[in-house]
Amino acid sequence: xxxxxxxxxxxxxxxxxxxxxxxxxxxxxxxxxxxxxxxxxxxxxxxxxxxxxxxxxxxxxxxxxxxxxxxxxxxxxxxxxxxxxxxxxxxxxxxxxxxxxxxxxxxxxxxxxxxxxxxxxxxxxxxxxxxxxxxxxxxxxxxxxxxxxxxxxxxxxxxxxxxxxxxxxxxxxxxxxxxxxxxxxxxxxxxxxxxxxxxxxxxxxxxxxxxxxxxxxxxxxxxxxxxxxxxxxxxxxxxxxxxxxxxxxxxxxxxxxxxxxxxxxxxxxxxxxxxxxxxxxxxxxxxxxxxxxxxxxxxxxxxxxxxxxxxxxxxxxxxxxxxxxxxxxxxxxxxxxxxxxxxxxxxxxxxxxxxxxxxxxxxxxxxxxxxxxxxxxxx
Ligand code: SF4
Numbered sequence: 001x002x003x004x005x006x007x008x009x010x011x012x013x014x015x016x017x018x019x020x021x022x023x024x025x026x027x028x029x030x031x032x033x034x035x036x037x038x039x040x041x042x043x044x045x046x047x048x049x050x051x052x053x054x055x056x057x058x059x060x061x062x063x064x065x066x067x068x069x070x071x072x073x074x075x076x077x078x079x080x081x082x083x084x085x086x087x088x089x090x091x092x093x094x095x096x097x098x099x100x101x102x103x104x105x106x107x108x109x110x111x112x113x114x115x116x117x118x119x120x121x122x123x124x125x126x127x128x129x130x131x132x133x134x135x136x137x138x139x140x141x142x143x144x145x146x147x148x149x150x151x152x153x154x155x156x157x158x159x160x161x162x163x164x165x166x167x168x169x170x171x172x173x174x175x176x177x178x179x180x181x182x183x184x185x186x187x188x189x190x191x192x193x194x195x196x197x198x199x200x201x202x203x204x205x206x207x208x209x210x211x212x213x214x215x216x217x218x219x220x221x222x223x224x225x226x227x228x229x230x231x232x233x234x235x236x237x238x239x240x241x242x243x244x245x246x247x248x249x250x251x252x253x254x255x256x257x258x259x260x261x262x263x264x265x266x267x268x269x270x271x272x273x274x275x276x277x278x279x280x281x282x283x284x285x286x287x288x289x290x291x292x293x294x295x296x297x298x299x300x301x302x303x304x305x306x307x308x309x310x311x312x313x314x315x316x317x318x319x320x321x322x323x324x325x326x327x328x329x330x331x332x333x334x335x336x337x338x339x340x341x342x343x344x345x346x347x348x349x350x351x352x353x354x355x356x357x358x359x360x361x362x363x364x365x366x367x368x369x370x371x372x373x374x375x376x377x378x379x
Pocket of ligand 1: 275276277278279280281282308309310311312313314
C-alpha cells in the first residue's frame with residue numbers, strides 16, 4: 001500500500017496478494033513491485049546474455065527473464081544463473097524437458113503454461129522439478145496463444161477467455177499442491193489486457209505479473225504501457241511488471257521504473273522535474289536535462305531535482321525538490337538546496353556544479369537512512 005495521509009489523493013490501495021519468492025526477490029504481498037525485463041541475445045551466447053543481464057540489473061531490474069528454446073540454451077542457462085546478479089526466469093514454451101532442465105540449471109522461476117506442455121505425467125515431472133529446485137512458476141496467459149477450446153467457446157480472444165485460461169492453469173498447479181506461482185494475462189491491446197487483469201485479480205489471490213505484450217517501439221510502447229500498466233497499478237493491481245519494447249532491455253527497465261515512480265510506488269535515482277522550455281529560458285533546458293540524465297545515471301538514492309528555464313515556475317518547483325536550478329538571465333541562474341535559494345551559478349558551469357550538489361545530497365540522504373536503520377536496529 002502506498003499511503004500519504006497528508007495528500008490522500010495520492011493513495012493507492014494495493015490488492016492483497018499472496019507472497020512468493022523468485023530467487024531472493026519477494027513478489028506479492030507488501031513487497032515492492034518488482035521490475036523485470038528479458039534478454040534478447042542468443043542464450044547460448046553466455047557472455048552477451050550476461051552483459052545484458054548485468055546492464056539491466058545496473059539500471060534497476062530486480063529479475064531478468066531468459067529464453068530457453070533448446071537443450072544448448074538449458075546448458076548455457078546454468079552459467080548465466082551462476083554469474084547473474086539477479087534471479088533468472090527461464091522462458092519455456094511447449095517443451096517440458098526444457099522446464100525440467102531449467103529448474104535443474106538453477107532458474108529462480110519458470111515461465112511456463114502447465115496446460116501446454118503435454119500429458120499429466122509430463123506436467124507432474126516439471127512441477128516436481130520446480131519443487132525440488134526451489135523454483136517458482138509464472139503462468140503466462142497470452143491473448144495471442146489461447147487454447148483452441150477457449151477460442152471455440154468464446155469466438156475470439158476476450159477477457160473472459162483469458163481469465164478462464166489462467167484459472168485452468170492455476171488449477172493444474174493447485175491439484176499438484178504447488179502454490180509458488182504468479183500469473184500474467186497479457187495482450188497487445190490495452191483494453192483487453194486491462195479487462196483481463198481486472199478479472200484475474202478478482203478471481204485469484206496469486207501475485208500478478210503485469211505487462212502489455214508486444215507494445216511496440218520505444219515511444220509508442222512506452223505510452224501504451226504507461227496507459228495500460230499505469231491504470232492497473234493505480235487500481236492497486238500488479239506485483240511485478242515488465243514493459244515490453246522493441247528496444248534495449250535497459251530501456252524497458254527505465255520505463256518500468258518511471259511508471260512506478262510516477263505513481264509513487266517505487267523510488268530510485270534522481271527524479272528530474274524540468275520545464276519544456278520556451279523563449280523565456282535563461283539557459284538551454286533541453287540540452288541541460290539530456291546531459292544531466294546521463295551524468296546522474298549512477299545515483300540510486302531516491303531524490304528530486306528541478307531544472308527550470310526561468311522564474312515563472314522555477315522557485316515554485318524548487319520549493320519541493322532536493323536540488324534545483326532556475327535560469328535567471330545574464331548567463332547565470334539560482335541554485336536551490338532543500339527548497340531554499342542558495343547561491344548563483346554561471347550557466348557554463350552549472351552542469352558540473354549540479355552533478356556535485358546532487359552527489360553531495362545523495363551521500364547525505366544515504367547517511368541519514370543508514371543512521372535511521374541503525375537506530376531502529378538498536379531499539
Ligand atoms: S518555466 Fe519559464 S522557460 Fe520554462 S517553459 Fe515556463 S516560462 Fe518557459
